Amino acid sequence: METRELTCIGCPMGCLVTVTLDNGEVKEVTGNTCAKGDIYARKEVVNPTRIVTSTVKIVGGDKERVSVKTANDIPKSKIFEVMKDIDAAEAKAPAHIGDVLIKDVAGTGVDVIATRNVEAI
């Protein structure tokens, strides 16, 4: 049996969660104060994922950059590949919250979407 201490990042509470593992299999999760913590802990020890947020260059708009995020979480190991695609991208105004700016970023199957409105000028 192996135990791992994690700080849950599901919300700003930052609960201290203890995961008990047996041969890489999660046996028990304790210390979490909500269901989110249980899900996070199980995922974090087996397949950690993150939402990536950044900005994309946008042309013809009332702003220079449009802020973006991955529509869902992506594997932690893919963060820098995702960033490479985001940095290479260029959007055209207008862009509105939720608009897909990059499809299937870095082969993750996840889209990058705008988190801010940029109007065309």
Add this chain to the structure above:
Amino acid sequence: MKTYDIVIVGGGPAGLAAAVAAKEAGNDSILILERDHELGGILNQCIHNGFGLHTFKEELTGPEYAYRFIKQVLDLGIEYKLNTMVMDIAPDKTVTAMNREDGMFQIPAKAVILAMGCRERPRGALNIPGYRPAGIFSAGTAQRLVNIEGYMPGREVVILGSGDIGLIMARRMTLEGAKVKVVAELLPYSGGLKRNIVQCLDDYGIPLKLSHTVVDIEGKDHVTAVTIAEVGPDRKPIPGTEERYTCDTLLLSCGLIPENELSRSAGVSMNPVTSGPVVNESLETSIPGVFACGNVLHVHDLVDYVSEEAKRAGQNAVKYIADGCKEVTGDNVIELCATDGARYTVPSTINKERMDDLLTVRFRVGDVYKNSFVSVYFDDERVMHNEKRILAPGEMEQIILQKKKLDEYPNLKKITVKIEKE
């Protein structure tokens, strides 16, 4: 001269939520004054996610969270002026402001809501020795340069202070290709949220050195190196512990200060612990009809709590006007007091007649406490005793007082919040 019932100073998260709540409470004469060229305040540059879990039950980025409120302000037809700087708030609630279109103008208001937010502690307030070259930024300035303007302040970075903006910027700069060498924190604990240490530093292998500070900055025209050293319990550098980092950028994330110049000149009583106004249960300052909410009142770590607090300020301003703009006096004022590890409470006083059925009292602790209790005393009787696995200065705490519980203590004079070991 145009008059308004309610003038809100600041169009950030606090001002927006206060405006929406005031409108929804039935007041149609509201004006928001904002000095920036758009509404939303600092949220516009906080492009990371984690906002809104409490308010909207989903995880939003800063701009998305701001837009939820901006849209309500627009849909409700609430008036606002951008690029407008408030110069003065008089004790009679006349607001003096200026902008390029209107010049200098005055608005007599029945109620004023202070929602000016806070600003970062600058280098000048930190007494860091060394040259004053280019390449030293507050973390929030760097955040604006990267996220709004699209410029990188530098490539090799040292960060002093582990406030949330510093942690967020450590990750942000790393994602954009910079090498963040170290985050140094003067105190033996971080001032930021635990989740930010995990996902902004640990995820990227960025070392956090607690009880460390900057003792030298090198570089005549631009930063070339920064030396940090360990500090003792007296927070003085320990000779022989110096470590030199070559770098081109030093970011400072050393605390936020409520921006209260206007409140002070209006004559509002201030709380020296929070650097914000002293307020009662209605979030009303020492001047009747002047309310405060958000980071100008006390620095929050969650915008969700700012919105919730601002909503109450907006509703209370409407109530104040509907009740005839009367100063509420009464001997039934209960004092709130923070001791034994609790640093302050917001509010500072409760007038039971004006109290809602449930009242949220927020406070911060002054040190890290493990397996301790948050206790509440009504005069000398302990009435609440909540066990906490961990309490930290970086995380705001709260207790909820029930009016019907207070009614059981008709002679109650003082409510004390304290941290106890058992």
